[in-house]
Amino acid sequence: MLEFSHVSATCQHTKILTDISVSFPTGEITTIVGPNGCGKTTLIQCLNGVSKVTSGQIFLEHEDLLNIPLRERAKRIAFLPQVRTIIPTLPVRTLVEHGRFPHLGFSRRKTEKDREIVTRAMEFTHVETYADQYVDTLSGGIRQRVFFAMILAQDCDYIVLDEPTTYLDFIGQRDFLSLIRSLKENGKTVILILHDLNQALSLSDRLVVMQEQKVVATGTPDTCIQSHILEDVFHASLKQFHDKDGTYYFFE
Numbered sequence: 001m002l003e004f005s006h007v008s009a010t011c012q013h014t015k016i017l018t019d020i021s022v023s024f025p026t027g028e029i030t031t032i033v034g035p036n037g038c039g040k041t042t043l044i045q046c047l048n049g050v051s052k053v054t055s056g057q058i059f060l061e062h063e064d065l066l067n068i069p070l071r072e073r074a075k076r077i078a079f080l081p082q083v084r085t086i087i088p089t090l091p092v093r094t095l096v097e098h099g100r101f102p103h104l105g106f107s108r109r110k111t112e113k114d115r116e117i118v119t120r121a122m123e124f125t126h127v128e129t130y131a132d133q134y135v136d137t138l139s140g141g142i143r144q145r146v147f148f149a150m151i152l153a154q155d156c157d158y159i160v161l162d163e164p165t166t167y168l169d170f171i172g173q174r175d176f177l178s179l180i181r182s183l184k185e186n187g188k189t190v191i192l193i194l195h196d197l198n199q200a201l202s203l204s205d206r207l208v209v210m211q212e213q214k215v216v217a218t219g220t221p222d223t224c225i226q227s228h229i230l231e232d233v234f235h236a237s238l239k240q241f242h243d244k245d246g247t248y249y250f251f252e
């Protein structure tokens, strides 16, 4: 369990979040949703030190996360940020190997095990064929898969992805959803920020709903639908369609 307890946080000295308590259960997919600017990114950036926690505590499996050095945290929580404006001019395999950095010793030498984990991450995200190609020459969607591979190579129990479906076409988004489901089947705890509410409802075990820098609801997708909290927060009405394969959601 990853647990925020009465957390207040600033970003570049601006106070943004006040007294947030919310938890992310182990082995589940939890998605944070809410309108632009409601504080989703600021909340999850408390985990990698980009947002500064000014009061409150964060517990990772009951351990005080803020007392764990950032390099040690990176062995336990892999974090893919939202904006990646700087595109590395590196071959794909080299970028994916960066995921192993928190695990390498002083010499930074990679072992056979590190190389195996990198290869597995590239296979899992289907980027092996691009191994020698430079990242800056890839399309946005393939590049996104390479970043996923780097995150998987970090081999953490907790995976946090901020708006990971940006740049992905329909096929890329569908593959992404199945990748996230397989991560869960492999015992990972996944925390996402998604703007696509249909995806959030279909994929998640739990939702954290934010509005105006507050957490206004948490619960299963069904609970959130029944309480109409998503409709209230997004000023939209929800339509649901069912067929033999499942339920589909549309907001309008």
Ligand SMILES: Nc1ncnc2c1ncn2[C@@H]1O[C@H](COP(=O)(O)OP(=O)(O)OP(=O)(O)O)[C@@H](O)[C@H]1O
Binding pocket: 011, 012, 014, 016, 034, 035, 036, 037, 038, 039, 040, 041, 042, 043
């Ligand atoms: N460095 C900063 N300095 C000042 N204000 C900031 C800074 N970063 C974010 N904010 C403000 O904090 C609030 C929350 O921003 P945040 O990026 O966490 O929201 P978000 O829910 O992730 O938004 P989006 O959906 O648009 O990505 C916004 O009002 C934003 O303008």
